[in-house]
Amino acid sequence: MIHTKRFGEALQKLGFTFYTGVPCSFLKNLINYAINECEYIGATNEGDAMAIASGAFLGGKRPVVLMQNSGLTNAVSPLVSLNYPFRIPLLGFVSLRGEPGVPDEPQHELMGQITTQMLELMQVQWQFLSSDLAEAKQQLVHAAHVIEQNLPFFFVVKKGTFEQEILQKQEQFLTPNQVKQVKNKADQLPSRYEALSVINAMKDSTTVQLATTGKTGRELYEIEDDKSNFYMVGSMGCVSSLGLGLALTQQNTDIVVIDGDASLLMRMGCLAINGYYHPPNMLHILLDNNAHDSTGGQKTVSHNIDFVEIAASCGYMKSIYVHSLEELETSIKEWKTTKGLTFLHMKIATGSRESLGRPGIKPHAVKERLQMFLHSKSPRLRGVDQT
Known part of the structure; x- marks a missing residue:
């Protein structure tokens, strides 16, 4: 398993400090790290998260998008009709719910079979994220190089990849209409x-x-x-x-x-x-x-x-x-x-x-x-x- 905080610190060293997405149990520890240590915008759906991240890129950030693979279907529209034609890159982490041979809920079965195929059809470069921290850091360097070419890069994350990261108390505030x-x-x-x-x-x-x-x-x-x-x-x-x-x-x-x-x-x-x-x-x-x-x-x-x-x-x-x-x-x-x-x-x-x-x-x-x-x-x- 990857030490989540050390992995997050490696992301920060490469300039990735702006996160957005929709939670997934496979990614919860990385999401917790992002909330604890970085700027994290919780989106209502994965397509909006892609657009938020794209806006952040235009504004000068290196954004990270986090999602469950079922939500990858929601992200298809911006990936193919925003990020592709405008050449807006970002770093994505998508979980592999429904991995073949691994017991999971029935709604994830088909998506687990086609997640990587979908990324390839959309011409998105991807890799399975290693559970070894040293290797994962090298993968990040490669991903950053791809992103510098104005291309998105996604990591597909299997169950149990990240070590526990405790979510600190989240402040909630009201933004009343005036x-x-x-x-x-x-x-x-x-x-x-x-x-x-x-x-x-x-x-x-x-x-x-x-x-x-x-x-x-x-x-x-x-x-x-x-x-x-x-x-x-x-x-x-x-x-x-x-x-x-x-x-x-x-x-x-x-x-x-x-x-x-x-x-x-x-x-x-x-x-x-x-x-x-x-x-x-x-x-x-x-x-x-x-x-x-x-x-x-x-x-x-x-x-x-x-x-x-x-x-x-x-x-x-x-x-x-x-x-x-x-x-x-x-x-x-x-x-x-x-x-x-x-x-x-x-x-x-x-x-x-x-x-x-x-x-x-x-x-x-x-x-x-x-x-x-x-x-x-x-x-x-x-x-x-x-x-």
Whole structure:
């Protein structure tokens, strides 16, 4: 078995100090170490953990993601449509529940057979983590080398690999909502393009804009392509988790997350995690047209959801319903002055501009120029944090 603390210290020496994930009994001791000794963000699902880690990487950290192999299925979307096209590397530890020949629960049987095959299909390099500490340290050096090539690397962890690490008492704190403003008049229902134009006009030299997948990113690109913009081209539902990881690691930068109703509905657990960790430099804007606009306008169920109430109950400092473009501008101005994790919900019209194009810049180039932008604001940023 590996001495968990010594293994964790080896990770720290290689620059891996930011952890996120979803617990698994096989990984509990490494998770306990991360909680005790490092920065650990507990995610509601593995896909969001991948996005949080990816945001942390953009912000200059070397992130680690921890998950059970059943959760690897939840991480597939960001692995193949976020990390792969944007060339965002990270270090993963995935347990091997259901290992062939080892008694386990029936729900793990198939996943145990296909875990490593899934990693290979996704072109993720991997190794079984050795239970010998000296060998495991050498494996870490190899993994770090792979990550330096902008590729993810995963360790597959068998039962009993880590020695016991006692979880120290975890502090729990409340993040109560302070401002909640609900709908109280008719909606203006501007177009998405009009709303994005107002948002974009409010940015300054310390602002990063993250636009969700689909027509939101495409229209923002058409309004103004900027080195501080990030256009999600996949991993639907992950944009605010990406924003969380970035906001926590780039605290002197304003992170504006532009979300859509279908996207947010897909991964609503992100609201709870965002609210709990409450980065004050993050503004979460929901442009809600009650439709899957990019795929033909099929209706979502957003008309049946009180997003303002949900965000408030999840711990967003401010949760505000915005009725018009004027209110949108006023709310953004106020946030820039007062800060605090803020959620703005605005209803918009369906449809988009005719002959709407797509970003003419490759995803990995979007990532690289954003890193350069952040580096210009934060001298310590060199793609990854070596401290």
